[in-house]
Amino acid sequence: MSTFDQIVSMVEDTCSHAAPTVDKSASPHALIIAKEDVVVVCRILQENPLLYFDMLSSVTGIDNGPESGTMEIAYNLYSIPFDVHLMIKIALPRDNPQIDSVSGIWKTANWHEREIFDLYGIHFVNHPDLRRILLPADWEGHPLRKDYSHQEYYRDIKVKY
Amino acid sequence: MPTDGVQYKSRPGNLTSSAPNKFNPDKLRSEEMIINLGPQHPSTHGVLRLEVLLDGEIVKEVVPHIGYLHRCFEKHAENLPYNQVIPFVDRLDYVASMNCEHAYALGVERMLGIQDQIPKRVEFIRVLVAELNRIASHFIAIGTYGMDIGAFTPFFWVMRDREHILRLLEWASGARLLYNYIWIGGLFYDLPVGFEERCREFVKYIRPKLQELETILIESKIFIERTANVGVLPLDLAINCGVTGPMLRGSGLNFDLRKVDGYSIYPELEFEIPIGEGKMGAVGDCWDRTYVRYLEIHQSLRIVEQCIDQLTGEHKRTRDFDPQELVPKKIRPAAQDLYVRAEIPKGELGFFFRADGKSDIPFRCKCRSCSFVNLSVLPEISKGILVADLIAIIGSIDVVMGEVDR
Numbered sequence: 001m002s003t004f005d006q007i008v009s010m011v012e013d014t015c016s017h018a019a020p021t022v023d024k025s026a027s028p029h030a031l032i033i034a035k036e037d038v039v040v041v042c043r044i045l046q047e048n049p050l051l052y053f054d055m056l057s058s059v060t061g062i063d064n065g066p067e068s069g070t071m072e073i074a075y076n077l078y079s080i081p082f083d084v085h086l087m088i089k090i091a092l093p094r095d096n097p098q099i100d101s102v103s104g105i106w107k108t109a110n111w112h113e114r115e116i117f118d119l120y121g122i123h124f125v126n127h128p129d130l131r132r133i134l135l136p137a138d139w140e141g142h143p144l145r146k147d148y149s150h151q152e153y154y155r156d157i158k159v160k161y
Numbered sequence: 162m163p164t165d166g167v168q169y170k171s172r173p174g175n176l177t178s179s180a181p182n183k184f185n186p187d188k189l190r191s192e193e194m195i196i197n198l199g200p201q202h203p204s205t206h207g208v209l210r211l212e213v214l215l216d217g218e219i220v221k222e223v224v225p226h227i228g229y230l231h232r233c234f235e236k237h238a239e240n241l242p243y244n245q246v247i248p249f250v251d252r253l254d255y256v257a258s259m260n261c262e263h264a265y266a267l268g269v270e271r272m273l274g275i276q277d278q279i280p281k282r283v284e285f286i287r288v289l290v291a292e293l294n295r296i297a298s299h300f301i302a303i304g305t306y307g308m309d310i311g312a313f314t315p316f317f318w319v320m321r322d323r324e325h326i327l328r329l330l331e332w333a334s335g336a337r338l339l340y341n342y343i344w345i346g347g348l349f350y351d352l353p354v355g356f357e358e359r360c361r362e363f364v365k366y367i368r369p370k371l372q373e374l375e376t377i378l379i380e381s382k383i384f385i386e387r388t389a390n391v392g393v394l395p396l397d398l399a400i401n402c403g404v405t406g407p408m409l410r411g412s413g414l415n416f417d418l419r420k421v422d423g424y425s426i427y428p429e430l431e432f433e434i435p436i437g438e439g440k441m442g443a444v445g446d447c448w449d450r451t452y453v454r455y456l457e458i459h460q461s462l463r464i465v466e467q468c469i470d471q472l473t474g475e476h477k478r479t480r481d482f483d484p485q486e487l488v489p490k491k492i493r494p495a496a497q498d499l500y501v502r503a504e505i506p507k508g509e510l511g512f513f514f515r516a517d518g519k520s521d522i523p524f525r526c527k528c529r530s531c532s533f534v535n536l537s538v539l540p541e542i543s544k545g546i547l548v549a550d551l552i553a554i555i556g557s558i559d560v561v562m563g564e565v566d567r
Contacts, residue, residue, distance in 0.1 A: 055403060057529060108534055138179060
């Protein structure tokens, strides 16, 4: 059982690219790390017997809009034996967003990352099977981006009804 | 209204599949073949399409193709005020709308910080209707599952009994399936007069019927032969895949968010969490999952009884009770990120909210749907089985495509 501050101190050393920051207004409290560190930090969080975040509840993509120029990914972790929640937030540049896949750690991430790829166009490196999941394979664009505008015709069918 | 010209022109490119197969038929070995199951197939419970790689009758690989019922929930939610999202939330898991609404209302109330001010009577009514809806949802799960593997009669029996629940909920909310009854901060309306008595009659009526259901389906030799030791989901795989709900409990873990998180009024109610024990085969097989659902119906009935006791006793209706008293006129949470989760019949329904503090519209509202995650375990547990067992496994996952595709 560890409190949020203990968790932060335990993963601090593994973050080699940027020191982690925290967001305590988020619920559960969020740890903000650099995108290069995602796999090492997640592996520590899952494998360390004192942390043991064995369940990845959700992976969320967020687009902050063209003005801010960033996208975000939020991972919601949960530790079943310790009943502890944790959120991890990672900012990505809006043009050509890329991040390493965590589907090797939690299999849940596989479909969640495919969904984010589908709706936001964030590319997950080392993902085993990165295809569109909800939309047709030949759909154009990524609808949950804030500046998305749909195509006029899809296979000669007018999209705007 | 006449259409203006031809709306659809047939071109050769239009005949290609919009969700291409993962496996290339030209590259298969000579004994392998691809069978396409769904999306219009009665045993796939909606518009689920499975691409099955077969070697004779043995399944080598299953690739689910989803998205046929995608209705852009998250995009809609980013364009509507918080309270107007609720009808869309109904349409996620359309056989358990009350539970979905409950989860969503819980999240927005936490963002506003009013979750502790909700009147007790409102909370009891919420739990009452949610548990009634949970029973209805499990009826569908068990009934259609029996039909999938050849038992036709129990389906009609549970649909007949589910009808009583739907009529009760229609009486309370005005709709049979998509209720829009649980609002942020309260309820659409108080329970109609006489509802509690009818509920009591229903509980009294349903208990012997459940016994019948157990005899004709759950304990039937044919049913056991078809489901025991089929689709065994080991616990470590289940957790790693994020599986929740009766599927996780069927694998033997005592994990129910109603107990673990203790949200709403659940800590004050007495009920048990049934788990799979491998009574007929291995722990975590299809029979265990179905039996967990069956036992959960009994527990939900216990909760319903306790809620009625409270609603006719300590928190009985008064003339001045207004269920909309705390419903905020303007819902504008402070800027924050929040993840909320609640137990719906299929598992953990989660919502991730980002509020920017400046508008009544969520900046981001992600739905973490349990059917979506539960379905992703299907390729893992259906390698090396027979085609007939694949049908048994799909049914035991209990997917509702409205929630998978959102």
